[in-house]
Amino acid sequence: MDNRGFTAIILAGQRPGGDPLAEHFGQPFKALIDVAGQPMLAWVGSTLAARGDVRRIVILAQQADALLDHPATAWLRDEARVTVRDCGDSIVEAIAATIRAMPQAYPFLLTTADNVLLDDAMIDRFRVGADGADIAVALVERRVLEAAYPGNRRTWLPFRGGQYSGANLFWLGSPEALKVLAIWRGVEQQRKKARAVLGAFGIGLSLMIAARLLTLRQAIERVGRRLGIRAKAVLLPQAEACIDVDKPSDHAMVESILRARRQ
Template sequence: MQRWTAILLAGQRPGVDPLAQAFGESRKAKVKVAGEAMLSRVARTLLAAPGIERIVVMAQAPAQLFDGDCAWMASEPRIGTVHSDSGIATSVAAVAGGPEAPWPVLVTTADHPLLTVPMIEAMMAGAGDADVAVGVVGRRILLAAYPENRRTWLKFRGEAWSGANLFVLRSDRARIALGLWSEVERDRKKAMKLIAHFGPWLAIRALTRTITLEAAMRAVGRKSGLVAKPVALPFAEACIDVDKPGDHALAEQILAARRDG
């Protein structure tokens, strides 16, 4: 079995995080869901996945996270830490493929307490030999299970998609995608310029929704010199991260149902 490294993003944006503030925590990753800090819950899930050999927790001050529910992580030999800088993409690029996080790499976030081992396995298997893969959930799947839930949707031909906070990076060519991601992070107004970079044909088809997400990512990858693909996950909960109190309440309901079921 191939051995993977998981990069677990646990930082937060400058200033007070509204969710952390609402639950009396200084850091979002420490907010409890169903009685356990989100960071601890996600880390336990990752370690339970057969393919994950090591976790690297990435945050502005990762050592400060390892108390309370997360105290066990400080002495877990399969968990390491790295400091993040001002950008997620540049921080990931600095460690991915190196001794701390050798290829292949799975990236996820601490605000993903509904993550399960089957989701992780589906993501790793679905990535295949792609240099970069992005986990997504279709709107039909989410709304069939949680019709009241609201997500941000990327609309393409045939379906609208929401991100699942799961990414696969398999080779040095993934650094190309991380570089593009870093550009958008630095200036989100460059997003349209980034689309235009791949040519007017692709930009027009994306804007008019006459191309599928898979075809769009394949074209972007070909233009950039890498293989990129989406991984459509069949789990509605895969795209429910916890950013606001409403998400938190839903996540607690789902986890209670899993426990009782």
């Protein structure tokens, strides 16, 4: 594993036109919604800032500096490793612009402000699994989550041999990752997103994935070969890794988990 450290990017923006969860809690910014006593951004920021291997922390949001006006996040402004960057409506474009502006800062670990349960064990496991990859994504297998939290509802990606949910952790290990961001940006701009994905990755590969003819590892390896990059999927054993805060029920669950951790 690369022991030189990494740059962390926290995606703290929200959807154009307002975020439903922020509106539910009467908060102008989703990243500042209080969870178990402090804003979501403060939870993620403190986890990353406490690590010695985090060289820099970049907070990306539409009004990034305003997020640090909150009494519980103001300390981030005084943290020498933290910078803020404004983004527009395209988060993909903002990520690409950020890593282009910081060519000496690879590798990058990408996460989100609503990834409140992020902890050192998740990051350490992900770093080991992502080692050597141009791009890597963290996932949790369905049976892992359901064993720990029966009945919890997530969006599942079906492959041969298992179903998986994203863990809001991405690894951008080299400038080659920009190839994937360019495709992601192209899909983001298309109204017919399913058709855009077919065009980006090839109809044959997309149909094989849809028909569950490929395992997760096989699919990731084929995508990597098609793009000429080293791509990895990293499975995390922590069920909490795929529980972010997107709706009120998530908020209640995460608060209960955090209280249990404190006890």
